[in-house]
Structure formats: structure tokens, C-alpha cells
Amino acid sequence: MKTLTVANYIQNDPAIKPRWAAGTLYSPYLTQTKLFNLILDYKVKINKKIRTTAGKIHYDKCEIHLHEIYFGADAAKWREDFLHTFFHEVSHAIAYHCKGEPGHGPVWQHIFANFGYVPTRCHVNGAAFIEFKDQEVNDIADGLGNMF
Numbered sequence: 001m002k003t004l005t006v007a008n009y010i011q012n013d014p015a016i017k018p019r020w021a022a023g024t025l026y027s028p029y030l031t032q033t034k035l036f037n038l039i040l041d042y043k044v045k046i047n048k049k050i051r052t053t054a055g056k057i058h059y060d061k062c063e064i065h066l067h068e069i070y071f072g073a074d075a076a077k078w079r080e081d082f083l084h085t086f087f088h089e090v091s092h093a094i095a096y097h098c099k100g101e102p103g104h105g106p107v108w109q110h111i112f113a114n115f116g117y118v119p120t121r122c123h124v125n126g127a128a129f130i131e132f133k134d135q136e137v138n139d140i141a142d143g144l145g146n147m148f
């Protein structure tokens with residue numbers, strides 16, 4: 001299966017494209033073509049090992065890993081969370097590569113806000129934005145017959 005990139009999601013997902021365009025139009029961060037392309041080339045992967053967070057970012061590998069729940073039978077149910085997590089992680093990529101800021105600091109918060117999301121207190125504290133309740137994940141995993 002072909003690994004999709006951030007660019008693929010921007011092009012193919014009708015909910016992502018306008019939000020990306022609005023968020024980056026006046027962004028002071030993505031001023032260099034090289035950096036822009038670096039973010040667009042980030043790979044977006046399903047990570048079956050993720051249990052307690054919605055997504056992870058690997059700056060060294062230029063990869064965003066997302067919880068498999070977003071791609072399973074209940075993907076529609078998790079649609080809004082998927083979009084939230086996608087932009088959460090993309091904002092990390094921009095903050096890190098453009099301003100050298102890992103974590104949920106002021107640069108990340110600004111970028112995430114540019115995409116139309118409100119950074120909440122847990123972002124500031126450095127925790128992942130969603131923590132799936134274990135039981136909820138198990139219920140869905142059982143339904144899919146997947147192993148967690």
C-alpha cells in the first residue's frame with residue numbers, strides 16, 4: 001500500500017484542503033519553499049502500536065503516525081478527531097522545522113490556531129490532545145478483530 005503524504009491529504013481530503021489553505025495563507029512560518037516542501041512530504045502512517053494517544057510525530061523520519069481507529073470500521077465516527085489530530089501533528093512539523101520548537105509551545109499554539117483550532121490547556125501542559133479511554137479502544141478493537 002502506498003504511503004500517503006501530507007500533500008496527498010491536502011489534495012484528496014475536502015475537509016483538509018480549505019483549512020490548510022486558510023491556515024497557511026498568512027502564516028509567518030512557512031516562508032521558504034524548502035520548508036514548505038518538507039512539510040508536504042511528511043509521510044502519514046497508521047500506527048497500530050499507538051494505544052493511548054491519537055497521534056505521534058517523528059521529526060527525524062519526517063513521519064506522522066496516527067491511531068488506527070481513524071482508518072477502521074468506525075472511521076466516520078472519529079472523523080472530527082482525525083482532522084483535529086492531523087492538524088495537531090502537522091502544526092508540530094511546522095513549529096519544529098520552521099522555528100525549532102518541539103512540544104506544545106507558543107509557536108505550535110499559534111500555528112494550530114491558524115488552522116482554526118483552539119489549543120487547550122492539555123496542549124500547554126505537553127500532553128497529547130486526546131487520550132482514548134482504554135475501554136473504548138478495546139471495544140472498537142474487539143469489533144474490528146484487531147489486536148491492541
Ligand SMILES: [Zn+2]
Nearest residue numbers: 088092128129
Ligand atoms: Zn502534540
